[in-house]
Amino acid sequence: MISNQILQNTIDGIRKITKIDFLVMNTEGNILAETTDEEFKFSDAIHAFVDSPADSQALQGYQFFKVYDESQLEYVVIARGDAEEVFKIGKLVVFQIQNLLIAYKERYDKDNFVKNLLLDNLLMVDIFNRAKKLHIEMNVRRIVFIIETSKEKDNNALETVRSMFAGGAKDFITAVDEKNIILIKELGQNDTYDDMEKTAQVLVDMLNTEAMARVHVAYGTIIEDIKEVSRSYKEAKMALDVGKIFYSDRNVMAYSNLGIGRLIYQLPLPLCKMFIKEIFGENTPDQFDEETLVTINRFFENNLNVSETSRQLYIHRNTLVYRLDKLEKSTGLDLRTFEDAITFRIALMVVKYMDYLETIDY
Secondary structure, eight states, rough: OOHHEEEEEEEHHHHHHHHEEEEEOOOSSSSEEEEOOOOOOOOOHHHHHSSSSOEEETTTEEEEEEEEETTOOOOEEEEEEOOOHHHHHHHHHHHHHHHHHHHHHHHHHHHOOOOOOHTSSSSSSHHHHHHHHHHSSSSSHHHHEEEEETTTTTTHHHHHHHTTTTTOOOEEEEEEEEEEEEEEEEEETOOHHHHHHHHHHHHHHHHHHSSOOOEEEOOOOOOSSSGHHHHHHHHHHHHHHHHHHOOOSSSSEOOOOOOOHHHHHSOOHHHHHHHHHHHHHTTOGSSHHHHHHHHHHHHHHTTTHHHHHHHHTTTHHHHHHHHHHHHHHHSOTTTTTTTHHHHHHHHHHHHHHHHHHHTOOO
């Protein structure tokens, strides 16, 4: 069903061109859209017209027209005037509304198809048949983006995304939950992951500027067949989750760049607890004081370079060495050696993951 606002915009546009007033009513005689404030009393006439076999009728200086959705009567259009020109323009209005019904129904059908495709709710034969019916190409390069907004049902963000990709008739934009906007983008043969990164960054910048929305964008891998859309969506969803856990300072995450975070994300909680206990005993890395954690993170950022880390922390080199020695005594790990450093780094990520699992009531 077309919204009343769309019907209003349609007849307003035709009124500006033709100077003819129109009303659009439902089969019960209720006015849905009109181009004049004049009071009309068409209740009896509408009911008689609806029950009649005629598709159009002239009555008391007005032209009545029926608008069908397939074989179902949906609307009655009334045009002021009984001239031949009014009849022709009235038929054009009917034609326009019928085309809108078809377009909106197709859009809904496509949206429903895309949602089921993302959620992997369709059999292969259903995917093929419905894609063919909706004129969607099967073997085309595509990729799935997930745009997570900071608030639920952010219509401004959704409309901004739609306007950004309005020229891409073969791109699909939908939503499967309250906070995530899904973009399935069709790609050219020469599009690369670098291009996808740029697209994701543009989405972040535009939504921040135009919709005043803080968003995170994640994307999966490029696929070659429509049946793989669900896989790219699941990859993008994992990238979004992993990014929020381990790389919270980033607004854009790609499934292909998740690194070790992807492995940790798939570990069960009991195994994580066993690992932390094996390395640290009763202590955990998140129990260290703020100064120690800042020192550790800066040391990792500078690739275990003592001199550069001490310079950035504005402390003497010997002070940093003292802190590292103290850490080694409490944990048994010397962060100046690669093996111990990577063990500690993984442990910090595992603790972050465990904290995340607790927040979602794992």
